[in-house]
Amino acid sequence: MDLDYFLKKEQVIKVKSENKQTVIKEMVEKLQELGLIDNKDRYYAQIIHRESLENTALGNGFAIPHTRTESVNQFISILGIHEEGIDFHNEDESPVNYILLSIFPSKMSTTYLYFIGMMARLFSNKEKKGLLDEARTPAKVYAVLKKEAESYFDAISEKEIISAREGDSLTGVPSSDLDLLIRLDRLYKVYDGGDKADSILKKIENLKKLIDNRSLSYYERMRKKQNNPFAIVEKNSCSGCHMEIPPVYMRQITDRNGITLCTYCGRFLILV
The missing domain is CATH 3.40.930.10 (Mannitol-specific EII; Chain A)
Known part of the structure; x- marks a missing residue:
């Protein structure tokens, strides 16, 4: 590129x-x-x-x-x-x-x-x-x-x-998808940690059906690239890469207006 x-x-x-x-x-x-x-x-x-x-x-x-x-x-x-x-x-x-x-x-x-x-x-x-x-x-x-x-x-x-x-836009994806993705990530960690029970796999598949394809696709790629595809907002900075989040995106996060990604590392940003 x-x-x-x-x-x-x-x-x-x-x-x-x-x-x-x-x-x-x-x-x-x-x-x-x-x-x-x-x-x-x-x-x-x-x-x-x-x-x-x-x-x-x-x-x-x-x-x-x-x-x-x-x-x-x-x-x-x-x-x-x-x-x-x-x-x-x-x-x-x-x-x-x-x-x-x-x-x-x-x-x-x-x-x-x-x-x-x-x-x-x-x-x-x-x-x-x-x-x-x-x-x-x-x-x-x-x-x-x-x-x-x-x-x-x-x-x-x-x-x-x-x-x-080619279409991996998260524009219009509901903010509720972020909670679902966090739950999905926890299930994957249980599964990857050694618990290969069919019940865990079934929960993963059922949860994926509830998530917008765009955010799910982006999450799957980030999961392969980053050990943790999520980052907490700490003092207006991304906890993953420690870079300051621009004010325009901080307002989007605080308003909980959709899903916000870190412009530096690409992680999903979480406000706690």
Whole structure:
């Protein structure tokens, strides 16, 4: 997997608009100019509406305005670099210098998380963020991102990402699935621990029938990859990888609005 799947060189640009709304408009217009979308007004309205529901500034000068829409069938993004920084109406009131705008279909929501995981890891690392700030030009920023993407995606099999982009979206999966998955995981641990009783296997099969296929499929893959596919939220951080959870996802967790995955390690996040 390569950065170009998500973001090509010509999709890293400098932006000059002075506020949140106009910079989003400027970036959407650039996407249409590049031939990646065909109705800039529609996508602008969708992204602004999404921002009105929840601010997407993640801190460290980074924001991720986006929209999920069935009007596109591919992943589309553009990164805007603003030298002075703009007010994104974020809680810490710090200026935003990097705006990653994305448009993608619902079936690619998990693919989006892989990309945001890579970007968020970079922006949370002072040394790597410093390299971005020093780069200044779009071409040099792109080069820094490309190098980061190589190391990040080397740790993730392409098969996993392809599976994600082919429909492994957890959008719309009820939060109740998380409780069922935890129960399923406990049964698997009993079974894997040596208790091969038919009754345990039957409970596993019956429980799987109650779980949405999307979350079940994702859980099965994570179970093979991680000893524990779940992580507790501790002081706004994932207990699995110890990375800070962006505020936009913390609100989703506290509101118990569906299932939330760690953008860094992919574990299911649990608030206790």
